[in-house]
Amino acid sequence: xxxxxxxxxxxxxxxxxxxxxxxxxTLDIPPGQVFGFLGPNGAGKTTTIRMxxxxxxxxxxxxxxxxxxxxxxxxxxxxNVGAIVENPEMYKFLTGYQNLRHFARMMTGINxxxxxxxxxxxxxxxxxxxxxxxxxxxxxxxxGVAQAILHRPKLLILDEPTNGLxxxxxxxxxxxxxxxxxxxxxxxxxxxxxxxEMELMCDSxxxxxxxRLIDVRSLKDGSIEGQDAALETEFMVDEPVKALSILQGxxxxxxxxxxxxxxxxxxxxNARLVQAGIKVYGIHTVTRSLEEQFLEMTGGDPxx
Amino acid sequence: xGNFFSLVQNENMKIYRRVRTWVMLGILVIVNxxxxxxxxxxxxxxxxxxxDSVILSSSFTFFLCTIFSVIIAAxxxxxxxxxxxxxxxxxxxxxxxxxxxxxxxxxxxxxxxxTLLLAGISILVSSLLFSGAAESGMLPFGKSGMAFTLQYxxxxxxxxxxxxxxxxxxxxxxxxxxxxIGLALFMMFTKGIFTTLFSPERYVWAxxxxxxxxxxxxxLQSSEGPGGITLGFSLAVLAVYYIVFLAIxxxxxxxxxxxx
Ligand SMILES: Nc1ncnc2c1ncn2[C@@H]1O[C@H](COP(=O)(O)OP(=O)(O)O)[C@@H](O)[C@H]1O
Ligand SMILES: [Mg+2]
Numbered sequence: 001x002x003x004x005x006x007x008x009x010x011x012x013x014x015x016x017x018x019x020x021x022x023x024x025x026t027l028d029i030p031p032g033q034v035f036g037f038l039g040p041n042g043a044g045k046t047t048t049i050r051m052x053x054x055x056x057x058x059x060x061x062x063x064x065x066x067x068x069x070x071x072x073x074x075x076x077x078x079x080n081v082g083a084i085v086e087n088p089e090m091y092k093f094l095t096g097y098q099n100l101r102h103f104a105r106m107m108t109g110i111n112x113x114x115x116x117x118x119x120x121x122x123x124x125x126x127x128x129x130x131x132x133x134x135x136x137x138x139x140x141x142x143x144g145v146a147q148a149i150l151h152r153p154k155l156l157i158l159d160e161p162t163n164g165l166x167x168x169x170x171x172x173x174x175x176x177x178x179x180x181x182x183x184x185x186x187x188x189x190x191x192x193x194x195x196x197e198m199e200l201m202c203d204s205x206x207x208x209x210x211x212r213l214i215d216v217r218s219l220k221d222g223s224i225e226g227q228d229a230a231l232e233t234e235f236m237v238d239e240p241v242k243a244l245s246i247l248q249g250x251x252x253x254x255x256x257x258x259x260x261x262x263x264x265x266x267x268x269x270n271a272r273l274v275q276a277g278i279k280v281y282g283i284h285t286v287t288r289s290l291e292e293q294f295l296e297m298t299g300g301d302p303x304x
Numbered sequence: 305x306g307n308f309f310s311l312v313q314n315e316n317m318k319i320y321r322r323v324r325t326w327v328m329l330g331i332l333v334i335v336n337x338x339x340x341x342x343x344x345x346x347x348x349x350x351x352x353x354x355x356d357s358v359i360l361s362s363s364f365t366f367f368l369c370t371i372f373s374v375i376i377a378a379x380x381x382x383x384x385x386x387x388x389x390x391x392x393x394x395x396x397x398x399x400x401x402x403x404x405x406x407x408x409x410x411x412x413x414x415x416x417x418x419t420l421l422l423a424g425i426s427i428l429v430s431s432l433l434f435s436g437a438a439e440s441g442m443l444p445f446g447k448s449g450m451a452f453t454l455q456y457x458x459x460x461x462x463x464x465x466x467x468x469x470x471x472x473x474x475x476x477x478x479x480x481x482x483x484x485i486g487l488a489l490f491m492m493f494t495k496g497i498f499t500t501l502f503s504p505e506r507y508v509w510a511x512x513x514x515x516x517x518x519x520x521x522x523x524l525q526s527s528e529g530p531g532g533i534t535l536g537f538s539l540a541v542l543a544v545y546y547i548v549f550l551a552i553x554x555x556x557x558x559x560x561x562x563x564x
Contacts, residue, residue: 047563053395056561079397089388093322102317105310106396147392 004067006031006080006155006187007052011061014047014211021047022211024061029189031154034181036202036219037191044211045191046086049159052189053083066154079107082153084161088144092133096124096143099132100150107151114150121176122146138169145173149180156180158190162197174201230260232286235269238279246276258286308402315410318383319376325414328372332418336365336425344433355449357430359456362422369422370464370492373415377471378484380407381557385479390562400558408472408550415468419461427453452524459520466518466542467492469549476553495519504531511537514545 005028014022022044029035039045050056052063054070054077063070068077090099100119104110119128122142132140141161148156158177162170178201180186192198198205199219207215235257237243244252247269250259261269266283273280319325339361343352381404384390393403471488475481495515504511511531517538522529529538 050561050563055391055394056563057559075397075399078395081395083395085391085395087388089391091318091387091389094317098317098321102314103392103396105314106393106398 004031005029006066007189008064009048009052009061010064012048012051012058012063013060014044014051014056015059020211022051025208025211025213026061027206027213027216029155029187030204031187032181032185033203034177034188034190034201036198036205037189037208038195038198038205039191039193039208041193043193043208045193045208046159047211048208049083049085049157049189049191052157053081053085054078055085079151080154081157082148082151082155083157083159084141084144084148085157085159087163088140090132090140090143090147093131095131096128096135096139096146099143100128100147103147104150110150118146118150121149121179123172137164138166141165141169141173145176149186152184152186154185154187156186156188158188160191160193162192162194170197177201230262230265232258233261233266234258234282234284234286235273235280236282237273238281242276243273243278246272246278255281308406311398311402311406312409312413315380315406316413319410319414325376328375329418329421332365332368332372332421333425335368336361336422337429339364340426340429340433352434353449354427354430354434355453357434358423358426358453361426361430362457362460365422365426366460366464369415369418370467371489373411373418373464373468374471374485374488374492375481376414377411377468378475378481378488380411380472380475381553382475382479382481382484385562386481394562401554404476404554404557408553411468411472412465415461415464419457419464423457455524456521459524462520462542463518466514466546469546473549473553476557491515504529504533512541514541517541 007027007029009025009027012022012025013020025048037045037048047056051058052065052070054074058071063077065077066080068080070077090096091102094102097115097119100115104115119125122145124139124142124146127135127139132143135143141164145158145161148158156177161173165173177188177190181188190198190201202219204216204218206213207217235243235247236255237257238255240252240255240257243257244250247257247259250257252258266285270280270283340357343357343360384393394400467488470491471484474484474487478484495518498513498515499519502510502513502515504516508531510516511533516530516533520535520538523535523538528534
């Protein structure tokens with residue numbers, strides 16, 4: 001990365017009594033991305049986010065936001081952050097607007113025009129002067145995002161923001177997260193246990209399980225592996241046993257032979273099979289979805 | 305980073321934008337209007353002075369005043385935890401100490417408002433209903449009615465102030481408003497029994513108990529309390545307890561992990 005990361009987690013560990021909730025997580029979040037934080041329930045996502053915003057202490061290691069340690073320079077570090085941790089809980093007896101005024105007062109340089117602008121962005125214009133207790137979950141989520149982006153933070157952290165939203169709400173959320181990221185250059189860090197969602201909205205994901213970071217990967221271009229990577233390929237043939245000996249390797253299941261090949265190898269193997277007089281009825285690449293890979297990596301913890 | 309006044313303004317907004325607060329203030333106003341009127345109806349012979357009325361009235365209404373202030377104090381921190389809004393409040397560029405201080409300031413301001421309302425209304429109504437001429441039977445020698453009354457109210461306020469600090473501490477430590485209200489009011493109502501049971505006359509250590517010193521009105525009548533304690537001593541003991549209560553609140557609030 002040519003840019004300084006917005007967030008650096010340096011060997012972050014969280015222990016509560018003897019239990020280790022998060023263990024030695026090291027992660028750089030590059031600027032200008034929607035960065036996903038994926039893991040099954042109880043993996044330690046919320047715990048990590050709580051440490052990132054200084055709600056809980058860090059047992060070992062440090063977290064730097066825009067270069068400032070959240071431990072040593074809390075106020076400087078956190079002024080670059082807007083967040084919703086878990087549910088978007090607001091003051092129910094105040095109106096949406098009063099809630100925003102409340103948080104605006106806690107930061108410098110937020111005038112009324114900015115509040116109006118944010119209200120418009122999240123599409124709450126019509127209801128902003130109603131009490132929050134009359135809001136639906138989707139509207140509270142919007143208000144939550146509004147309070148988080150009021151001060152134009154460099155980093156926006158959302159913890160499972162799609163929980164409880166209907167498909168329409170999820171779509172809108174995705175749209176304005178993309179907008180924030182690409183138009184305003186905000187780095188968005190979003191956690192989820194739903195892989196399908198991450199695939200749709202993130203540029204990269206970090207995968208966490210049992211408090212440990214197990215993978216970080218880019219989701220750019222929608223493909224997980226590059227063009228030249230060896231992929232699981234299935235050949236449907238009339239004589240599988242013979243084919244197996246020709247292909248040297250792979251596994252047989254009924255009339256299907258499966259083995260890992262890159263593009264050129266697929267063409268070559270096909271030619272060999274045809275030369276040997278084997279009828280090839282079909283060839284197809286088994287593109288395992290990220291979901292399957294994720295299940296494999298996390299040992300089949302239920303997702304979704 | 306902004307100014308501290310806006311934090312207090314926020315806390316005030318969270319107090320005064322709630323219907324409950326106005327119900328409490330309304331009750332306080334009505335009760336302070338009614339009690340002197342009731343006195344004027346039952347009193348006979350024009351013996352009661354303005355200041356007698358104010359003192360009698362406030363001995364009832366100060367309970368209400370304390371209860372309402374305790375409710376506000378107990379909800380100040382615990383409310384944020386039970387609403388879940390603490391997670392939004394603490395991730396702003398403000399230290400936890402300043403946030404806690406702003407909460408405490410708003411609570412004290414509320415208790416002052418209640419007390420001023422109480423004093424103002426009961427003095428006003430009493431002066432309309434009673435004449436100030438007669439000599440009061442309740443006054444110690446050589447004190448004017450007004451001076452005595454104001455000192456009396458001040459002693460009541462000290463009592464309230466300490467009770468509120470206790471409620472605020474309990475609210476911060478247990479993060480449960482109900483528990484804080486219950487315990488603080490329990491202490492308020494049972495401290496009389498405590499003082500009787502553990503009087504400094506009988507036990508030397510009892511003069512270090514907070515209960516012995518919360519009611520300072522004794523010193524308006526005599527310069528020495530039970531067991532030879534003086535006003536200065538009482539104030540010193542109260543000050544130590546007060547500092548300890550606030551220090552505990554501060555320590556717990558600024559050090560503790562905020563997790564669901
Ligand atoms: N304060 C705590 N004390 C003990 N265990 C906790 C505490 N907070 C969370 N946990 C446990 O830590 C694990 C991670 O929790 P969490 O970070 O909330 O997971 P996620 O957000 O990924 O679903 C869970 O097993 C949870 O039960
Ligand atoms: Mg979580």
